[in-house]
Amino acid sequence: MIRLLAATCAVALLAAPVVAADRVAEAGRLREAALATSAAYPLLESLTTEVGPRLAGSAAEARGRAWAVKAMTAAGLSNVHVEPFALVAWERGLETAEVVGPGAQRLVVTALGRSGATPAAGITAQVAYFADLQALKEAPAGSLKGKIAFIDHHMMRAQDGSSYGANNAVRTQGPAIAAAKGAAATLIRSLGTGNGRDPHTGVTQTPKGQVPGPSGALSLADADQLVRLVSRGPVTLKLVLTPRFTGTGQSGNVVGDLPGSAVPNEYVVIGGHLDSWDLGTGAIDDGAGMAITLAAAKAIKDAGLVPRRTIRVVFWGAEEVGGEGGEAFAAAHKTDAVVLAAESDFGADRVYRVSSRVAETGLPLVAEINRALAPLGIAPTKDNSAGGGADVGPLGALGAGILELEQDGSRYFDLHHTPDDTFDKVDKAQIDQNVAAYAVAAWLAASDERVLRAK
Ligand SMILES: [Zn+2]
Structure with missing residues (x-):
């Protein structure tokens, strides 16, 4: 009886917590x-x-x-x-990259979202290597005229994905920075992990008033390949990227x-x-x-x-x-x-x-x-x-x-x-x-x- 009474009181006093339970x-x-x-x-x-x-x-x-x-x-x-x-709206077109001259070979590339285009026949230009976004920022104005900027960086595997946030600006800002210094096109090492040959796309941003230049990402394996090639001497690439804005x-x-x-x-x-x-x-x-x-x-x-x-x-x-x-x-x-x-x-x-x-x-x-x-x-x-x-x-x-x-x-x-x-x-x-x-x-x-x- 006492127990029952106590239980009843408890229910009456603690109506909200019982509902909560x-x-x-x-x-x-x-x-x-x-x-x-x-x-x-x-x-x-x-x-x-x-x-x-x-x-x-x-x-x-x-x-x-x-x-x-x-x-x-x-x-x-x-x-x-x-x-x-x-x-x-924007849609993808053709996308190819190949080393011309000694060491001629194809590299796997994909256009970044909202990238500009090369002429249909593509561009052929020398690669200017940058170890990271900061190195690109420090390049003198006009120094990339007629070149293909390549921005390297190293994204690490992390449970919370923090390395993506840390490297994101390579893709979102890098191409516009390179274009402003005269680059004919920009390539980045894909923002990704693993060692596959699939390139990682993703949006790139162009400040108002600037025309988006052609920009793409190389697969991680192909970025490694380009780094090895560049370490041996000047590299010339033929790049075709024909995405378009569709209104x-x-x-x-x-x-x-x-x-x-x-x-x-x-x-x-x-x-x-x-x-x-x-x-x-x-x-x-x-x-x-x-x-x-x-x-x-x-x-x-x-x-x-x-x-x-x-x-x-x-x-x-x-x-x-x-x-x-x-x-x-x-x-x-x-x-x-x-x-x-x-x-x-x-x-x-x-x-x-x-x-x-x-x-x-x-x-x-x-x-x-x-x-x-x-x-x-x-x-x-x-x-x-x-x-x-x-x-x-x-x-x-x-x-x-x-x-x-x-x-x-x-x-x-x-x-x-x-x-x-x-x-x-x-x-x-x-x-x-x-x-x-x-x-x-x-x-x-x-x-x-x-x-x-x-x-
Ligand atoms: Zn998402």
């Missing part, structure tokens, strides 16, 4: 169900097989949006729609909701980007992010759970070419109360770490999420300063709380932006672990009422 128990059930199997692997198989590559602004990206509307609807999401936006194109963000019961106008946003580079089928970058986040929302729906806040799945368009989709989404939804945003855009391998950037009042909820993720082998970080990534970054700048479920990037840059970014590289158990993590995090954040927004 239910939420956490549901999170545990979602986690175990997704680990057993999830919808992500078949979704990714369908996308990469039926749509394939999805270059921003292309007809293929539009087919990707149609696929996404169908997939979100079939998963049981509501309010499924496309939010279109325009962009400058104003259409892209769009695809949105679908799991509506909240109590506060439907508060949003927990999860998603990945819909566009991909054109060389592979965009399996790890970023079909995986789409599949993981849609499968997580579907897992919550299939479990019969109704969140308090709306869980919104977003597939952003045109991330690769400049983050236009993330910017367009934030601009269109700047008055929406996005309480938390998390994007999956680092492959399909397991989540190993969580970081966040939320208001002080949201830290206990982040601690609760961390505890529910621990059985998945995911460790919390201590800081609260996560950036979130290209697509949710603009939402974070508007005050949204940010959660990063950080994936193991150890092998990501072997495949990233190459013809090898294909479905066969995806490990089902690891992608399901990602779904478990997103389902847990989205459910706990959307079934709660604690304040996560920074402003």
Whole structure:
């Protein structure tokens, strides 16, 4: 009797924590169900097989949006729609590089995204070697006139992908810097790891008012070869790169909701980007992010759970070419109360770490999420300063709380932006672990009422 009375009092006094315990128990059930199997692997198989590559602004990206509307609807999401936006479209042409004269041989090259073109017949010019971007920056003005600048650098394998961030400017800024010093074209060592002969594409940026010069990336093996050749004496290359800008194109963000019961106008946003580079089928970058986040929302729906806040799945368009989709989404939804945003855009391998950037009042909820993720082998970080990534970054700048479920990037840059970014590289158990993590995090954040927004 006393025990019963005590239990009743405890329930009365601790009504909120009992509800919280239910939420956490549901999170545990979602986690175990997704680990057993999830919808992500078949979704990714369908996308990469039926749509394939999805270059921003292309007809293929539009087919990707149609696929996404169908997939979100079939998963049981509501309010499924496309939010279109325009962009400058670009497409790849021919791409060859060959050493002429002594040591004549072909090198494997691919044009960087939004690169300019050589004449159709190509250019033949001497290679000017730069050990790193700083060496290129220090070259005197005009000193590259008529030459092909080659920028070397060494990206290292790292679980958190930090070496990509450190070397990214070689690709995004190097070609424009070389062109401003008179270079006829620019080649870089691919931003990647491993030793394959597949070159890694990726966007290069040209400041307003400057005409984009032709720029490409050599595979890592071919960059090594060029370094050996250059060490023996002057090297002349014939380079053909004929990509072209095709005018104003259409892209769009695809949105679908799991509506909240109590506060439907508060949003927990999860998603990945819909566009991909054109060389592979965009399996790890970023079909995986789409599949993981849609499968997580579907897992919550299939479990019969109704969140308090709306869980919104977003597939952003045109991330690769400049983050236009993330910017367009934030601009269109700047008055929406996005309480938390998390994007999956680092492959399909397991989540190993969580970081966040939320208001002080949201830290206990982040601690609760961390505890529910621990059985998945995911460790919390201590800081609260996560950036979130290209697509949710603009939402974070508007005050949204940010959660990063950080994936193991150890092998990501072997495949990233190459013809090898294909479905066969995806490990089902690891992608399901990602779904478990997103389902847990989205459910706990959307079934709660604690304040996560920074402003
Ligand atoms: Zn990506």
